[in-house]
Amino acid sequence: MSEDFSTLAIRSGIERSQFGEHSEALYLTSSFVFGSAAEAAARFSGEQPGNVYGRFTNPTVTAFQQRLAALEGAQACVAFSSGMAAIMATVMAFMKAGEHIVASRSLFGATQQLFGPILGKFGVSVTYVPATDLSAYDAAILPNTRMVFIETPSNPLMDVIDIAALAKVCKARGVLLVVDNCFCSPALQQPLQLGADVVVHSATKYLDGQGRVLGGAVCARQELADEVFKYLRTAGPSLSPFNAWVILKGLETLSLRMHAQSANALALAQWLEQQPWVERVFYPGLASHPQHELAKQQQRAFGAVVSFEVKGGRENAWKVIDHTRTISITANLGDTKTTITHPSTTTHGRLTPEVREAAGIREGLLRVAVGLEAVEDVKADLSRWLA
Numbered sequence: 001m002s003e004d005f006s007t008l009a010i011r012s013g014i015e016r017s018q019f020g021e022h023s024e025a026l027y028l029t030s031s032f033v034f035g036s037a038a039e040a041a042a043r044f045s046g047e048q049p050g051n052v053y054g055r056f057t058n059p060t061v062t063a064f065q066q067r068l069a070a071l072e073g074a075q076a077c078v079a080f081s082s083g084m085a086a087i088m089a090t091v092m093a094f095m096k097a098g099e100h101i102v103a104s105r106s107l108f109g110a111t112q113q114l115f116g117p118i119l120g121k122f123g124v125s126v127t128y129v130p131a132t133d134l135s136a137y138d139a140a141i142l143p144n145t146r147m148v149f150i151e152t153p154s155n156p157l158m159d160v161i162d163i164a165a166l167a168k169v170c171k172a173r174g175v176l177l178v179v180d181n182c183f184c185s186p187a188l189q190q191p192l193q194l195g196a197d198v199v200v201h202s203a204t205k206y207l208d209g210q211g212r213v214l215g216g217a218v219c220a221r222q223e224l225a226d227e228v229f230k231y232l233r234t235a236g237p238s239l240s241p242f243n244a245w246v247i248l249k250g251l252e253t254l255s256l257r258m259h260a261q262s263a264n265a266l267a268l269a270q271w272l273e274q275q276p277w278v279e280r281v282f283y284p285g286l287a288s289h290p291q292h293e294l295a296k297q298q299q300r301a302f303g304a305v306v307s308f309e310v311k312g313g314r315e316n317a318w319k320v321i322d323h324t325r326t327i328s329i330t331a332n333l334g335d336t337k338t339t340i341t342h343p344s345t346t347t348h349g350r351l352t353p354e355v356r357e358a359a360g361i362r363e364g365l366l367r368v369a370v371g372l373e374a375v376e377d378v379k380a381d382l383s384r385w386l387a
């Protein structure tokens, strides 16, 4: 098959049934029958490939895994019930008590809760470093460090981390580089091609793209994916076939959506930079962004998330939100519907004011995840509070 992303997004992972259905079939079944006792034994042992039980095999889930693997350029993909389940599985597959994770600061909130309070109970520790400081990662790697975990661009300030350069550091130090590729999706960035070892996804976001279902995935070379699969098979945070089917169909329009939403986001960011009531805009597509050149090399487009600081702090930031009529007030992102969030009182509200300030998440900061509405309507909605 062609290696072209658009073709793979639509054509990979298809195995038609005896009925010859054109669109991918949805198999709602928890278990599978075998032709004989010998076949059952061969399927269970893995000697014969094929479906066994829905906790770890289903044809619709397999189709989704194959398609996402193709899009990430991965040898294998293992699907999960949510992005957090995928991250948990990655940790369970590769970490043990007494080992250590180095992570970029300002990770997704639930990932920080997992790495801190939860893994702490099992003797795994974590050190956070400033996202874009490569020497800080190198300095933080200890003899017991097993993985470096990053998100790029970061949430909500859109720092861009040099994946290829960090992969070199990780390789030299013998640790795994894990990249949460949620914000870009493989349509804009393929971390494994840049030297990362593992990609984790919240399929809930751009892969579905229309805010319908939860899902997650881990993409990696076969030997690493096999370890992740062992955890799935036993622990069972499995992606439901229905959700797999929804996300599988979502992948068909992923590239179109990501490019269209990125174009809207760039137009919005450029406009925001011109507004007298805006203090500062954080978007990798702007020349003013500190990693603009890196983002141009590393990403096919700049992504759909734009953060900006409103003059007048929280009071005016909340006014902007409360005067919108079209944009959805929700912390979610990765939807065709534009959403707006006030990070310092929602997604980052559990941090102390000092930690928030140090992370650069000020009271006037707003995060907009730009969708597919006319960008002029989004601009008008964000301006409504001025009238």
Ligand SMILES: *Cc1c(COP(=O)(O)O)cnc(C)c1O
Binding pocket: 082, 083, 084, 085, 108, 110, 111, 151, 155, 180, 182, 183, 201, 202, 203, 204, 205, 214, 215, 216
């Ligand atoms: C949403 C999100 C997750 C968690 O995914 P769920 O599907 O909600 O479990 C992980 N990482 C990032 C960057 C996210 O935005």
